Amino acid sequence: MNFFTETWNWYIAGPLIGLFVPALLIAGNKLLGLSSSFEHICSIILPKAKAAVLNYDVRKNGWKYYFVLGILIGGFVGNFIMNDNRVAFLPEIYHSFSGMVKLFTGGILVGFGTRYANGCTSGHAITGLSLLNPASLKSTIGFFIGGLIYTWSAIYLF
Amino acid sequence: MNFIFLIFGILFGIVLTKSEVISWFRIHDMFLFNEAHMYLIIGAAVVVGAVSVQLLKRTGVHSVNGQPLNFKGKDYHKGFIPGGIIFGIGWAITGACPGPIFAQIGAGEWPAVVTLAGAVLGAWLYHAGKTRLPH
Numbered sequence: 001m002n003f004f005t006e007t008w009n010w011y012i013a014g015p016l017i018g019l020f021v022p023a024l025l026i027a028g029n030k031l032l033g034l035s036s037s038f039e040h041i042c043s044i045i046l047p048k049a050k051a052a053v054l055n056y057d058v059r060k061n062g063w064k065y066y067f068v069l070g071i072l073i074g075g076f077v078g079n080f081i082m083n084d085n086r087v088a089f090l091p092e093i094y095h096s097f098s099g100m101v102k103l104f105t106g107g108i109l110v111g112f113g114t115r116y117a118n119g120c121t122s123g124h125a126i127t128g129l130s131l132l133n134p135a136s137l138k139s140t141i142g143f144f145i146g147g148l149i150y151t152w153s154a155i156y157l158f
Numbered sequence: 159m160n161f162i163f164l165i166f167g168i169l170f171g172i173v174l175t176k177s178e179v180i181s182w183f184r185i186h187d188m189f190l191f192n193e194a195h196m197y198l199i200i201g202a203a204v205v206v207g208a209v210s211v212q213l214l215k216r217t218g219v220h221s222v223n224g225q226p227l228n229f230k231g232k233d234y235h236k237g238f239i240p241g242g243i244i245f246g247i248g249w250a251i252t253g254a255c256p257g258p259i260f261a262q263i264g265a266g267e268w269p270a271v272v273t274l275a276g277a278v279l280g281a282w283l284y285h286a287g288k289t290r291l292p293h
Contacts, residue, residue, distance in 0.1 A: 010195055013177030014202025020170055022210035027162055029221040029228050034256040035245075038281035045278075053285045066160040067167040068260045074171015075180065075264025082176060089181040090253060090267045100272045106251030107259075107276020108283065113245025114256060115284040116237040116291065120245060121255040123232070125200055130207030133231030139242040144189075146246020151189035154250075 004082045021130050030063060031131075033123030035114030037068045117142065171261045180261045182253025189250055236292040248280075 024030040039056045046054075058065075079086055093099040114120040117139045119128060125143065128136020177199060178184050188196035214227055221227060249255050252273045254262055259277060262270035284291075 007178055008173070008176040010177070010198035010202060013173050013179065014199040015206040016173045017170075017179075017199065018203035018206025019210065020166065021207035022214055023166060024163075025211075025214060025227050026219065026221055027166065028159070029223070029225045030163075031228065035281075037256060037260075038277045039285070041274075041278050042282050046282075054282070055285075063160055063163040066164040067170070068257070070164045070167015070169075071171035071174065071257055071260040072167075072264035073164075074168040074173075075175050075261030076266070077168065077264075078172045078175025078261070079265035082172065086266065087178065087181070088267075089178070089183075089262050089265055090269055091182055094182070094267075094269045100269055103252055103269055103272045104276040106248045107273040108280035109244050109248030109276075110252060110254070110256065110259075110273070111248075111277035111280025111282075112284045113241045113243070113248055113280070114277075115241070115281045116288075117241030117245055118232050118235070118238065120257075121200075121249075122257055124242070126203050126207055128231055129204045130211050131229055131231045132208060135232055135234035135238055138234065139238045142239040142242020143246040143249060146243035146248075147185075147189045147250040148246075149243075150247040150250040151186065155190075 005084045007087075017126065018130070021127055028063060031123070032127045033119055034064070034068065034071075035111075035120035035123060036061065037064050038111045039115065040064055040068075113146070170257070171264060174258055174261045175265055180254060180258035180265065185249065185253045248277075 020032050024032050039054050040058060040061060043051045043054050043056045043058050094103055119136065119139060121143065124136040124139040129140065174180050179196065179199060184196055187193045211229060215229065219227065254270060254273055259270050259274050263274065
């Protein structure tokens with residue numbers, strides 16, 4: 001039993017995730033939300049004229065870039081350093097070409113959906129519900145409707 | 159200033175990875191109601207987040223740069239539910255919501271780079287077509 005190398009229980013991870021809401025507020029008056037990072041990346045890679053449609057202020061949201069970069073490093077630390085055996089997070093099929101077509105399609109839905117809903121699991125489900133915002137509850141219910149419909153129909157149809 | 163957010167990001171990524179919130183298998187089992195792990199994590203995070211917000215409101219704490227804290231939630235528009243459903247489908251397919259995509263890449267699941275590319279394209283597609291969508 002080693003806390004650092006075994007899978008963390010919900011009662012450890014859940015409260016820790018929740019603490020990022022006050023931590024980001026106190027550290028920089030920021031509300032935790034990650035789906036806008038897609039716009040951030042998009043604004044960086046597109047030429048200025050084409051990025052105008054995004055209406056995204058890279059400088060004002062610079063912290064998000066550092067935050068997602070940190071998450072990437074955290075993923076590495078969590079799986080390669082704080083682990084005895086590497087954990088697989090994606091099914092083997094996603095390492096094939098057809099699997100990646102599926103991931104790309106799903107990715108488009110993630111990017112489009114979160115921007116249309118103006119938030120994702122962190123922005124709406126964690127932050128929005130922590131603020132007791134009814135609009136975020138509606139979006140969160142939408143996340144689960146979409147996920148449940150897909151998962152259950154995939155079992156019966158494919 | 160941004161250095162602190164890099165540190166926060168690293169800690170956030172470690173928590174997401176060590177609790178396997180970034181796992182397609184965990185997301186799949188959540189939607190199949192096979193295990194409570196994900197529901198309990200989201201639930202506990204919201205409870206701790208909500209209690210923290212109430213405490214911050216009552217104590218009138220300011221941010222480290224001296225500003226009053228911003229508790230403004232997002233304003234509802236007609237895209238919140240359909241957009242949420244579209245994202246939910248993508249979440250079930252890829253096993254990743256936005257934060258975990260980056261954690262998956264760092265954790266060595268390199269196909270997640272493809273998920274990220276799709277998500278960036280999806281965000282652009284939304285902005286390219288947003289004038290034609292109900293809001």
